[in-house]
Structure formats: structure tokens, C-alpha cells
Amino acid sequence: MTSAGATTADNVTFDKVQEAAALLKGAVIETPCLPAPRLSQLTGADVFVKYENMQVTGAFKERGALVKLSSLTADEKKRGVIAVSAGNHAQGVAYHAGRLGIPATIVMPVLTPFVKISATRNHGAEVVLAGNTLAEAKEEADRLAEQNNLVWVHPYDDAHVIHGQGTIGIEMLAQQPDLDVLVVPIGGGGLIAGIATAAKALKPSVEVIGVETTLYPGMWGAFYGKDVRCEGATIAEGIAVRDIGVLTTEVVKKVVDDILLVSESSIERAINAYLTLQRTIAEGAGAAGLAALLTEPERFAGKRVGLVLCGGNIDPRLLSKIVVRELARDGKLVSIRIDTPDRPGVLGEIATVIGDMQGNVVDVEHHRLFLNVPAKGATLDVTFEAFDRPHGERIVAALRERAFVVRYLEIGERMD
Structure with missing residues (x-):
């Protein structure tokens, strides 16, 4: 999924990230x-958390969205915008878009959590709900954009969007200048492309490491020249991106140091750790950075690590299940x-x-009537x-x- 806003990596610059910071x-x-x-004690690293779940919308995405919307001409604003997400x-x-008086149409996969x-x-x-994946939703968005002459606001493959997301890197190093490593979730790549651009300009020695779920390792595959498959139901739907950005890939290869893959169970564990240890809510994508520390603790041991908790919009029912x-x-x-x-x-x-x-x-089920229970017994x-x-x-003993x-x-197992 590419965008007319995608140009080349040379158009993504620290000066533009600074301009975005002033705008925002x-x-x-x-x-x-x-x-x-408490996360430091859990992981063995010296952990610092950037709480982007505190944004009005519960996630970092409004930074890039506002920079892009502000770049539109008066005619483009009047026509309205469209996005897939x-x-x-x-x-x-x-x-x-609502704040700026710009009409907005959003196409979302039908499996998107209802809370979002x-x-x-x-x-x-x-x-508009269409398709089971972002790629399928994009097909409907393409049709609507052409039919209604709408302007695309791409979720990641746009220099304006990348510059907006990069402002997080400026803030992190201003607030914690001694960080050794920044660990950043990757979906399409806009967040890490922007953060890495800013961080490397401010502190060339800082390491920037991306994180993807094993089910959607698109950027990892591009970074290491590996053929990969991106599919499956993931708890980190915010980074479940099959078609990574062309521009973002170019920038990531230029400024990112490494990309790690994490399992679904490690993401669940990270979500729970944020809730129980930090008393804050992380969605699957937002917890991916912490999942990387739980997956490879030796990689980060003793280092000052900045985690980007990029979003907290998780379905409450899913959170309770986790x-x-x-x-x-x-x-x-x-x-x-x-x-x-x-x-x-x-x-x-x-019970005694x-x-x-x-x-x-907390729960008891008494079985007498099933055929696999003895006539004079119970389970x-x-x-x-x-x-x-x-x-x-x-x-039990x-x-x-x-x-x-x-x-x-297993929790939830019942009689056959």
C-alpha cells in the first residue's frame, strides 16, 4: 500500500521533524x-516508558495525521480526506480533521475492535467497514477516493506523516538524554522511520531497534532480504501490516539498527505487565516493545532502554481475558x-x-449426567x-x- 505522498528517503529529514514539532x-x-x-526489575534493563497512550485518541497516530492535514491546500481540505486504518x-x-473542519471518511476492516x-x-x-484485512479495506477506499475525489491521508508511507511521528524521538531524548536504546513497534514503518531519523540526528550513538509480531514480519523480511508471509489473527492488530511502506522501508534500512520478532504470548505477557506493574493500558501493538525485552532480555541487560507505548486502545473484554x-x-x-x-x-x-x-x-461446575461420568460418581x-x-x-497435593x-x-476447558 503506497501513497502519492511517498517520495524518497532524502525527503525525510531532521529539519522537517523539527518543523513538525513546532506545528504540533x-x-x-x-x-x-x-x-x-518495576519493568526494570522484570526485564533486567533500565526501562523508561514514553506514554503515547495518553494522547486524546489514545495513540501516537494523531501526530502524523495533524502534520499531513495541515499541509493540505484550501481546495484539498474542502474536498475532504480518506484514510484506511x-x-x-x-x-x-x-x-x-474534525478540529480543522475537514470532512473525513475512514475505511476500516470489519474485524477492527469495536472500541476503535x-x-x-x-x-x-x-x-466504512470493508474487508477482513487492511489490504482489502484499501480496495474499497481506492474506489471511494476516486468516486468522491478525496485526498489520501496515508497511515505511514508519507513524508509528512513520518515527520509528525518523529517528534516522539525529539521528546524522548529531551526528557531522557542518557538513553542507550529506543525500542519501537513496527507496522507500516512510519513511527520507527520518524523516530530513528530524529534520534540519530540528535544522538548518533543511540541504538534504534524495531519490533514486529512473528505473524507480520514484513519490515524484518525487507530489512534482512528474507521472503516472509504476513497472515494470521494477532493480538497486535495495530501492527498487523502485510504491505509495508516503500518510503518507510527505504528510511528504515538507512537509520534503524535491528528488527526483532516477538510471539503472541510475549505480547500478552507485556500487556499484562503494563497493567499490573505500571497501572497503565497498552494495546497489543503498544506492548510490542516490552515484549522484545521479555523475549531477549540478555540483549538489553543493563542498558537504558526507552520503550514507546504507542497506543492503549484495547477492547476491554480482550484485556480481561489476557x-x-x-x-x-x-x-x-x-x-x-x-x-x-x-x-x-x-x-x-x-472446599474446606x-x-x-x-x-x-472462584468457580465450580458439578457434573453428574454426562455419559463419561460413572453412574454412582460425579466430576x-x-x-x-x-x-x-x-x-x-x-x-492439589x-x-x-x-x-x-x-x-x-486449561482455563476454560470443560467436559466433552
């Missing part, structure tokens, strides 16, 4: 870049199946064992909270000592 002053929030001691670019364009669709509509844009899954992974939420005789008092006996050992029962599915994995194992047949279940 007072129009977007200069978000803090703060030390995160899974959510954050959509909100950035919709919010600032609703927020985009609330900013006053016309939202929290439960992480509790299960940590052994703090235990689900077991117990074969028992079908007699009075058994459930109370089991768990309670006496300071476990907390209990019990989920309980424990302090940690060893505590949960001690409770105590149940087994009382002659109960116990096996572990």
Missing part, C-alpha cells in the same frame, strides 16, 4: 517519558477436575481443604486462586492425599 506544539500532548522501576490512524485523522470503530465515529468521521490467561500462566489461577463419589458433603470437604490452605474458590471442575504456583501445587483423583485443566 499545543495541538497534541507532549507525553511523559518516565522511569519504570485498523483504528489508531483512523482516530487520529478523524479527531484532527466507535471512537472513530465519535470524532465525527464517516466510517489478565485471566496470565494468572493461569503464573499459577495464580488454577483449574482442576476432580473425580468424586456422588454423596453428600463431598463438595464441602473439597482449599479454604484451610488459603486458596480461594467437579474447580477453579481457585492461589498465591503462586507452588501454593497451588500444595493444595492435599486433595490427592485425601484420595481424590485430580488432574489439571
Whole structure:
């Protein structure tokens, strides 16, 4: 997916990032870049977090969107703009187009989280849902752009957009000048292209490392000359980009030091860490940088690392599911199946064992009628909270000592 705004890497300059910073002053929030001691303890690095989830739209995208919208002629503003986005670019364009009185049409994949669709509509844009992927949504947007003579606001492959995103790099090094490494999520590449351009101009020694999900390693493939496939359902839909930018790729190859790939489970763990340790919300894309530190801790050990928490627009239902899954992974939420005789008092006996050992029962399912349960027996599915994995194992051992047949279940597993 390319754009008429895409030119060459020579058009992406630090001077233009500085001009963008002046333009954005007072129009977007200069978000803090703060030390995160608990994340430092978790990862072994000296971690600092740039909280772009504090922007009005919950993500960094409004920086580039506003710079692009401000560059339009009076005639272009009157005609209106169109954008394709899974959510954050959509909100950035919709919010600032509304502020500037520019009509905006946003085409979003039908699988975009509802929280992002609703927020985009609330900013006053016309939202069109089309296709299951950004590439499919782009086809509909192309048709609408031609039909209605609309101006493209590309999510990443545009020099104006890149310069706007680059202002984050200026702010990070102004707030924390001693950073050794900046770790930046990559979707289409606009964010890292802008940040790296600014950071390398201000501090040539700083390392800039990009992060992609293993399901969408487009920029990694371009960077290392590898053939890759980009597909699959990812929790980091904000960086699930199949067609990376032409301009952004050129800039990334010029100024970025390395690109790492992270798994879905590491992104889940990072989202949970931001919530439970930092008391802040990160969407999948926003947590990708922390996921890189969790994946390769030795790479960052002892270094002063700046993470870009680029967005916090996650579906609350998905967030709650992640929290439960992480509790299960940590052994703090235990689900077991117990074969028992079908007699009075058994459930109370089991609950007493768990309670006496300071476990907390949160869910019980009692099965008598299924054909795979003995006629004179019953099966209990019990989920309980424990302090940690060893505590949960001690409770299970105590149940087994009382002659109960116990096996572990995955959270959510039920009778066949």
C-alpha cells in the first residue's frame, strides 16, 4: 500500500521533524517519558516508558495525521480526506480533521475492535467497514477516493506523516538524554522511520531497534532480504501490516539498527505487565516493545532502554481475558477436575481443604449426567486462586492425599 505522498528517503529529514514539532506544539500532548522501576526489575534493563497512550485518541497516530492535514491546500481540505486504518490512524485523522473542519471518511476492516470503530465515529468521521484485512479495506477506499475525489491521508508511507511521528524521538531524548536504546513497534514503518531519523540526528550513538509480531514480519523480511508471509489473527492488530511502506522501508534500512520478532504470548505477557506493574493500558501493538525485552532480555541487560507505548486502545473484554490467561500462566489461577463419589458433603470437604490452605474458590461446575461420568460418581471442575504456583501445587497435593483423583485443566476447558 503506497501513497502519492511517498517520495524518497532524502525527503525525510531532521529539519522537517523539527518543523513538525513546532506545528504540533499545543495541538497534541507532549507525553511523559518516565522511569519504570518495576519493568526494570522484570526485564533486567533500565526501562523508561514514553506514554503515547495518553494522547486524546489514545495513540501516537494523531501526530502524523495533524502534520499531513495541515499541509493540505484550501481546495484539498474542502474536498475532504480518506484514510484506511485498523483504528489508531483512523482516530487520529478523524479527531484532527474534525478540529480543522475537514470532512473525513475512514475505511476500516470489519474485524477492527469495536472500541476503535466507535471512537472513530465519535470524532465525527464517516466510517466504512470493508474487508477482513487492511489490504482489502484499501480496495474499497481506492474506489471511494476516486468516486468522491478525496485526498489520501496515508497511515505511514508519507513524508509528512513520518515527520509528525518523529517528534516522539525529539521528546524522548529531551526528557531522557542518557538513553542507550529506543525500542519501537513496527507496522507500516512510519513511527520507527520518524523516530530513528530524529534520534540519530540528535544522538548518533543511540541504538534504534524495531519490533514486529512473528505473524507480520514484513519490515524484518525487507530489512534482512528474507521472503516472509504476513497472515494470521494477532493480538497486535495495530501492527498487523502485510504491505509495508516503500518510503518507510527505504528510511528504515538507512537509520534503524535491528528488527526483532516477538510471539503472541510475549505480547500478552507485556500487556499484562503494563497493567499490573505500571497501572497503565497498552494495546497489543503498544506492548510490542516490552515484549522484545521479555523475549531477549540478555540483549538489553543493563542498558537504558526507552520503550514507546504507542497506543492503549484495547477492547476491554480482550484485556480481561489476557489478565485471566496470565494468572493461569503464573499459577495464580488454577483449574482442576476432580473425580468424586456422588454423596453428600463431598463438595464441602473439597472446599474446606482449599479454604484451610488459603486458596480461594472462584468457580465450580458439578457434573453428574454426562455419559463419561460413572453412574454412582460425579466430576467437579474447580477453579481457585492461589498465591503462586507452588501454593497451588500444595493444595492439589492435599486433595490427592485425601484420595481424590485430580488432574489439571486449561482455563476454560470443560467436559466433552
